[in-house]
Amino acid sequence: MIDKRVATLADAVAGIGDEATVLIGGFGDSGVPVELVHALLDQGARDLTVVTNNAGSGERDVAALIRERRVRKIVCSYPRSAGSIWFEELWRAGEIELELVPQGTLSERMRAAGAGLGGFFTPTGADTLLAEGKEVRVLGGRRQVFEEPLPGDVALVKAHRADRWGNLVYRTAARNFGPTMATAAALTVVQVEEFVELGELDPEAVVTPGIYVDRVVAVRAP
Amino acid sequence: MIAPLAAVDLARRVAADIPDGSYANLGIGLPTLVADVVGPDKEIVYHSENGILGMGPAPAPGTGDPELINAGKQPVTLLPGGAFFHHTDAFMMMRGGHIDVTVLGAFQVSERGDLANWITDVATMPPAVGGAMDLAVGAQRVLVMTTHVTREGRPKLLPRCSFPLTAAGVVDRVYTDLAVLDVTPEGFVVLEMAPGLTAVELQGLTAARLSFADELGVLPTG
Structure with missing residues (x-):
């Protein structure tokens, strides 16, 4: 019996170690697995390498990880935004390493990892x-x-619906990096808005087949 | 007295060169104006790097989907016939030559078609590139839309760019508030000029050496 569903956010991020490379989905505020990132913050792993398109904004998600000095290095295409204060502060102080990658190359490098190239x-x-x-x-x-x-040790991804096999569908432009990151990590952890029964997802419309997914947790839309 | 074109007139001039049926990607800033002035006689499919084809205008205030955003992270809509896809697909469209035309802003353009539009000062601000390099390299036709000189009056059209390059030898045509210029193996060739402007005046505001088409057009206004 395959059941990739886990009960809590803490279960979802259990075992992520210090110095892990963590792929985090999202583009701006669209498709960011906010609750999983906050669970990782609570979980305590440090000296992380974070791969994500933007360097967070305000006090939330990736910005909070950076603020709490949990990120040793960030690999991204566009770390600058109106609210990227924590990244900029640590970057100026030399306390965080930046590897800047063109956005398509960032995505394709993860695809290559997932494809075994x-x-x-x-x-x-x-x-x-x-x-x-x-x-x-x-x-x-x-x-x-x-x-x-x-490649990532872990991918944190947000999708819309999942079944217990980990098949995923996404919603609008929140899909962004999710499907590629799901293929590129040793451990792929997904938050969804709801679980559905096996067979309920239209097989023609499944975007990420469950083979790429290890754990799924449900987080109600706020 | 030199009278530069209004931004909307410049946008209309660029729009006139985008053929019906094109798949187009408009850069952030000035180029986004182009979508507002394309006439109803043309069907142009707008692409966004975060996984949208058939992108429509901003939603009415108070409506819209917070995850449905454009490359500038502003809320947008999806037109009938539009599609969502993931990031690697979005960049495959860009890098694989599937986008017919892109309109980009610029800090500098060289007479060899080199484009500098991503960074001016590496020392004090963290660098951010996003999808600029992918788009400049991959689109079939690269149009640049910019003011002819900087706010301080310095030329933007140069023999060689002094700012770090986005891509080398990629620009096909430049639309400024003073002229339309083709990039050719012999350098910039002026096709059209703003009303009342003389060739000597235009050359005086341009660091690169200009050639002029035999039948020089006048940029339409109003």
């Missing part, structure tokens, strides 16, 4: 600061940069 060449970033120190080859007449896969 050893990396890929892309023209994105060629002849820019973000290609410094990386191998460049001319392929198909274009200068292309070698990018390595970006």
